[in-house]
Amino acid sequence: MHLFRKLRCTVLPIAFASALSPIAGMAQVVPAAYSSPQSLWVGAEYSNFSASFPYQSGQRLQGIGVFVDYNLNHHLGAEFDARFLPLGGFQGSTETSYLAGPRVFIIERGGFRPYGKFLIGRSNIQYPFAIGNANYFALAPGAGTEYRLSHRWIIRAEYEYQLWLNSPGYFNEPNHQLNPNGLQVGVSFKLLP
Secondary structure, eight states: OHHHHHHHHHHHHHHHHHHHHHHHHTOOOOOSOOOOSOEEEEEEEEEEEEOOOSTTOOOEEEEEEEEEEEESSSSEEEEEEEEEEEESOGGGOEEEEEEEEEEEEOOOBTTEEEEEEEEEEEEEEEOGGGOOEEEEEEEEEEEEEEEEOSSSEEEEEEEEEOEETTOSOOTTSOOOOBOOEEEEEEEEEEEEO
8 A cells, every 4th residue: 555655656747747838839929029021112213214305206204203111011011112324315304293092912932022003193394495385184003022131221213114104285386295204213212111
């Protein structure tokens, strides 16, 4: 009887501990922190656009732009863009645009993130020979790709095609809608988080 008590005092706690060990092995560790999928980026870009005025001239404009990208998650974001194209215009013509809209990321491979976007907003042209200037409502579909250099830095390249509705809008003149389009390269810095 004495031996049975000794075994019971020794074996039962070991058996009980062994029975609970798979339960402890399935426990999940509480994460130390959560990473938000939202992020805010600011950047600058160089643009080289076909001016679309004079009609079929092949004239190209160059300039700079600034943009802000707000990513809601890894697939959807919004872009706000201001572009200034003062260089290379025909007889002093210049173009500017202020656009905003959604950006959708397609995939992510090896640091590359291709995307499509559709921006809308206001565009402005300063016509040649100091004729005057005009503002138009613009639709601007585009596509590009980002490449992540580090946690805080991204470079990107994209193509954008703008449709300036009701342009040029001169009385008794042919109505050849202005469609500036071209390439942009830029760099952005992550502000948040």
